[in-house]
Amino acid sequence: MVKVRRHIPFLCKRIPFMATERYNPRVAEKHWQKAWQDAKLFETSNDDPRDPYYVLEMFPYPSGRIHMGHVRNYALGDVVARYKRAKGFNVLHPMGWDAFGMPAENAAMQNKVHPKQWTYQNIESMRSQLKSMGLSLDWSREFATCDVEYYHRQQMLFLDFVEKGLVTRKSSKVNWDPEDMTVLANEQVIDGRGWRSGALVEQRELTQWFFRITDFSDELLEALDGLEQWPDKVRLMQRNWIGKSEGMLIRWALDSASAKDGTSEIEVYTTRPDTLFGASFLAIAADHPLAKKAAETNDALAQFNEECRRAGTSVAALETAEKKGFDTGLRVVHPLDDSWSLPVYVANFVLMEYGTGAIFGCPSGDQRDLDFANKYGLPVVPVVMPKEADAATFQITDTAYVDDGVMINSRFLDGMTPAEAFEAVAERLEKQSIDGRPQGERKVNFRLRDWGISRQRYWGCPIPMIHCDDCGVVPVPKADLPVKLPDDVEFDRPGNPLDRHPTWRNVPCPNCGKPARRETDTMDTFVDSSWYFARFTAPWENDPTDPRAANHWLPVDQYIGGIEHAILHLLYSRFFTRAMKIAGHLDVSEPFKGLFTQGMVVHETYRHDGAWVTPAEVRLEEIDGKRRAVLISSGDEVEIGAIEKMSKSKKNVVDPDDIIASYGADTARWFVLSDSPPERDVIWTEAGAEGAHRFVQRVWRLISEAADALRSVEPVAAGEGEALQVSKAAHKAVKLVGEDIEKLGFNKAVARLYELVNLLSGPLQKIAAGEADPALIGACREATSMLVTMIAPMMPHLAEECWKVLGGEGFVAQQPWPAHREELIVENDITLPVQINGKKRGDLTIARDADQLTVEKAALALDFVQAALNGNPPKKVIIVPQRIVNVVA
RNA sequence: GCGGACGUGGUGAAACCGGUAGACACAACAGACUUAAAAUCUGUCGGCCCCAGGCCGUGCGGGUUCAAGUCCCGCCGUCCGCACCA
Numbered sequence: 001m002v003k004v005r006r007h008i009p010f011l012c013k014r015i016p017f018m019a020t021e022r023y024n025p026r027v028a029e030k031h032w033q034k035a036w037q038d039a040k041l042f043e044t045s046n047d048d049p050r051d052p053y054y055v056l057e058m059f060p061y062p063s064g065r066i067h068m069g070h071v072r073n074y075a076l077g078d079v080v081a082r083y084k085r086a087k088g089f090n091v092l093h094p095m096g097w098d099a100f101g102m103p104a105e106n107a108a109m110q111n112k113v114h115p116k117q118w119t120y121q122n123i124e125s126m127r128s129q130l131k132s133m134g135l136s137l138d139w140s141r142e143f144a145t146c147d148v149e150y151y152h153r154q155q156m157l158f159l160d161f162v163e164k165g166l167v168t169r170k171s172s173k174v175n176w177d178p179e180d181m182t183v184l185a186n187e188q189v190i191d192g193r194g195w196r197s198g199a200l201v202e203q204r205e206l207t208q209w210f211f212r213i214t215d216f217s218d219e220l221l222e223a224l225d226g227l228e229q230w231p232d233k234v235r236l237m238q239r240n241w242i243g244k245s246e247g248m249l250i251r252w253a254l255d256s257a258s259a260k261d262g263t264s265e266i267e268v269y270t271t272r273p274d275t276l277f278g279a280s281f282l283a284i285a286a287d288h289p290l291a292k293k294a295a296e297t298n299d300a301l302a303q304f305n306e307e308c309r310r311a312g313t314s315v316a317a318l319e320t321a322e323k324k325g326f327d328t329g330l331r332v333v334h335p336l337d338d339s340w341s342l343p344v345y346v347a348n349f350v351l352m353e354y355g356t357g358a359i360f361g362c363p364s365g366d367q368r369d370l371d372f373a374n375k376y377g378l379p380v381v382p383v384v385m386p387k388e389a390d391a392a393t394f395q396i397t398d399t400a401y402v403d404d405g406v407m408i409n410s411r412f413l414d415g416m417t418p419a420e421a422f423e424a425v426a427e428r429l430e431k432q433s434i435d436g437r438p439q440g441e442r443k444v445n446f447r448l449r450d451w452g453i454s455r456q457r458y459w460g461c462p463i464p465m466i467h468c469d470d471c472g473v474v475p476v477p478k479a480d481l482p483v484k485l486p487d488d489v490e491f492d493r494p495g496n497p498l499d500r501h502p503t504w505r506n507v508p509c510p511n512c513g514k515p516a517r518r519e520t521d522t523m524d525t526f527v528d529s530s531w532y533f534a535r536f537t538a539p540w541e542n543d544p545t546d547p548r549a550a551n552h553w554l555p556v557d558q559y560i561g562g563i564e565h566a567i568l569h570l571l572y573s574r575f576f577t578r579a580m581k582i583a584g585h586l587d588v589s590e591p592f593k594g595l596f597t598q599g600m601v602v603h604e605t606y607r608h609d610g611a612w613v614t615p616a617e618v619r620l621e622e623i624d625g626k627r628r629a630v631l632i633s634s635g636d637e638v639e640i641g642a643i644e645k646m647s648k649s650k651k652n653v654v655d656p657d658d659i660i661a662s663y664g665a666d667t668a669r670w671f672v673l674s675d676s677p678p679e680r681d682v683i684w685t686e687a688g689a690e691g692a693h694r695f696v697q698r699v700w701r702l703i704s705e706a707a708d709a710l711r712s713v714e715p716v717a718a719g720e721g722e723a724l725q726v727s728k729a730a731h732k733a734v735k736l737v738g739e740d741i742e743k744l745g746f747n748k749a750v751a752r753l754y755e756l757v758n759l760l761s762g763p764l765q766k767i768a769a770g771e772a773d774p775a776l777i778g779a780c781r782e783a784t785s786m787l788v789t790m791i792a793p794m795m796p797h798l799a800e801e802c803w804k805v806l807g808g809e810g811f812v813a814q815q816p817w818p819a820h821r822e823e824l825i826v827e828n829d830i831t832l833p834v835q836i837n838g839k840k841r842g843d844l845t846i847a848r849d850a851d852q853l854t855v856e857k858a859a860l861a862l863d864f865v866q867a868a869l870n871g872n873p874p875k876k877v878i879i880v881p882q883r884i885v886n887v888v889a
Numbered sequence: 890g891c892g893g894a895c896g897u898g899g900u901g902a903a904a905c906c907g908g909u910a911g912a913c914a915c916a917a918c919a920g921a922c923u924u925a926a927a928a929u930c931u932g933u934c935g936g937c938c939c940c941a942g943g944c945c946g947u948g949c950g951g952g953u954u955c956a957a958g959u960c961c962c963g964c965c966g967u968c969c970g971c972a973c974c975a
Contacts, residue, residue: 061975185973240892316971319890675901691915751913833909838956840909884908888955
């Protein structure tokens with residue numbers, strides 16, 4: 001038995017089917033999209049008196065084509081937007097383009113296209129792709145972040161932030177490619193080498209612009225508690241990212257032999273002062289001033305420091321690398337015992353950016369320190385042990401003990417808990433002094449660093465500052481904004497074309513008029529996406545926002561996007577909103593009230609002769625229950641690989657254009673909403689898409705064939721018989737589907753709609769055949785109206801088509817969500833499962849309002865209960881009202 | 890390395906606050922219709938057995954409970970983020 005399925009079936013062959021034609025999405029979808037546009041149905045007024053509701057999906061990067069991830073993201077948001085409109089809200093649902101960034105410059109280098117041209121062309125084609133999805137977007141508010149009109153306002157905001165002291169300049173490290181003479185992004189560094197040149201990448205210090213997000217560390221952390229409509233995991237990720245810790249700064253004196261020219265101590269930050277007696281070394285970052293100084297007279301150390309700098313700037317690279325250290329030869333004196341001295345190492349896992357760039361290592365209490373100590377033969381003294389362990393024999397060899405317990409080998413701390421020991425050490429060190437200052441002080445530390453926004457690239461928002469030899473760094477006067485990107489640039493050489501632009505760079509100083517130079521760094525693209533949601537509320541304004549409009553719409557009621565943005569984008573936007581508030585552009589602190597993070601779209605991978613093959617080149621067969629894949633062109637068998645995130649490199653991509661062209665947008669939307677819960681990954685399968693499409697056709701067939709009979713009758717809920725079952729099912733579905741959509745449980749809403757259609761199919765076929773009584777027709781008239789209104793947020797074109805054939809007025813997109821009647825939903829009798837000793841043995845059907853005693857009596861009278869009890873009284877009868885009966889025999 | 894998640898039939902999943910495990914769909918199989926195919930419709934569909942019944946079953950091993958997919962402890966596996974990709 002061989003079954004063959006083509007990936008994309010062609011539905012052009014029209015098959016006559018009883019009275020009606022097959023639904024043709026290609027015609028219907030275009031028609032309704034135009035009709036909505038002509039009626040300006042989704043253009044939103046800021047003055048509408050209804051309650052506002054702001055739905056926003058993360059705007060796309062214009063890579064050129066939409067992918068299935070976009071389809072899923074925007075389908076989810078569109079359901080919410082259309083549903084909320086039906087619930088009577090004035091909905092704002094805008095769209096724009098996150099249009100600055102590296103790919104445009106890469107394209108410029110590779111294909112000799114100007115980034116601007118490349119970007120705007122991509123936007124053109126992606127806009128028409130998005131429009132083919134039938135999204136209820138207000139396109140009149142559209143903008144791209146690379147529009148001068150947008151980045152002009154971003155420059156205004158930047159200057160406001162400078163004025164409010166929210167911007168600073170300081171030195172920070174970048175990946176430097178010595179061959180291409182250019183700064184590389186982390187993703188451009190592969191195994192420590194530049195992706196293009198292959199040269200070993202170095203770390204270089206550059207003076208760069210920063211937003212002072214760390215001024216808000218505590219505020220951003222505390223306010224997370226108020227974000228109740230955010231996923232817990234995102235709040236937790238942000239909490240960990242901000243990384244508040246309560247610890248101590250401890251000053252360690254260098255011993256007399258080590259101290260030289262002004263440096264007499266090393267300041268260390270620790271969260272575990274309680275483990276001080278377990279210390280066996282100090283470790284400092286390669287960029288620590290002392291490491292640099294020591295390297296001046298120690299070539300081997302200088303070389304080691306260089307090696308650390310080559311490791312790249314990403315934390316992941318540092319931490320996964322083998323832990324290495326280099327003994328500086330310096331020694332420090334233990335703060336609680338001046339006869340005890342410890343060695344000072346430079347270590348590759350200590351970061352200058354965190355704390356003081358120096359740590360003390362307690363090998364018994366930290367796995368990393370233990371590995372380090374074992375490698376370099378340093379002592380390991382256990383200082384915390386589990387409560388029940390024996391201090392005399394407790395030892396640490398390969399695994400550090402990191403849990404709570406009792407202090408040992410720690411002199412005056414012995415017997416205390418670590419928390420008590422923390423206090424004891426803190427009190428002592430606060431009183432001790434070194435060089436006239438306390439040796440230790442309590443300090444709250446954050447892992448969060450200031451936000452470096454300088455990028456040495458062309459395709460970004462120019463930072464509106466001017467460098468003057470006499471006046472220093474001077475802001476561009478607001479009247480001179482925008483600082484426009486020059487169009488006449490070349491990408492024939494690596495590096496930032498703004499740096500070598502002959503005229504753009506040279507300007508008179510706005511202060512003194514002498515020749516000066518523009519800042520040639522542009523802003524991180526995260527800046528662009530940190531306030532676009534506010535700009536959407538009044539994109540026509542000359543100022544960055546119209547505060548009235550911003551306060552009317554913000555915070556965004558429902559924000560939807562990928563989990564990959566859980567930390568940076570969302571944290572930066574939260575900071576930006578606060579900064580804009582300080583600058584008077586709006587009066588809210590949090591940008592997003594509700595957040596939803598959707599999963600990815602994944603697909604099977606296929607390989608042939610070691611090369612990846614696209615799904616479109618493959619035919620799937622099933623022979624004797626075994627799935628196999630063959631190349632359409634040659635018939636060769638193809639290896640079916642793992643299911644992975646759709647990516648160009650693995651070629652496991654499905655082009656939404658192809659899907660929409662063959663099945664229509666409604667099928668694509670329905671598919672991505674079905675089956676998988678939206679927060680989880682969804683596997684795109686061709687069979688699943690066909691199944692979704694069959695449902696589209698089925699709904700159309702059932703409704704259009706019965707439409708003639710339905711059109712002329714009044715919708716009315718029935719009181720008895722088969723018609724009552726129809727009414728009950730419809731009213732119940734209205735209630736449950738609404739609840740599911742409110743909770744963003746779209747897969748469950750879809751399942752309930754399938755259920756309703758399954759139930760309606762018999763009666764509707766009867767009506768089409770002219771065999772139904774008036775009560776059934778009336779009930780079905782109401783039920784189909786309800787069904788069509790309910791599928792409208794998900795499959796808007798099909799719904800309009802059905803609405804029309806049923807003789808509905810106007811657009812279904814403007815219909816209110818149906819109201820259900822509670823009395824049709826409540827059942828008089830309920831069926832309770834009856835368990836004996838926790839195992840289900842049967843059911844009990846009884847009046848809904850029966851009291852506990854009645855239920856117990858009825859349950860005990862059941863024959864299988866009697867049989868199980870065998871004449872004995874039950875030990876216990878547990879009745880959970882409306883849920884279950886459990887008889888313990 | 891650190892941080893976060895996830896794991897239920899052949900597959901995607903559902904199961905509210907600890908209360909009928911597998912709703913709904915995909916795939917598969919059987920039948921109806923058809924000259925045939927497609928489409929459509931009907932039925933079966935976790936495993937095992939002594940099959941009107943029963944036993945086992947939610948990654949693995951323990952525990953709490955009248956009752957565990959759900960709570961607790963310990964493992965195993967998969968995926969995501971880590972500050973210049975967006």
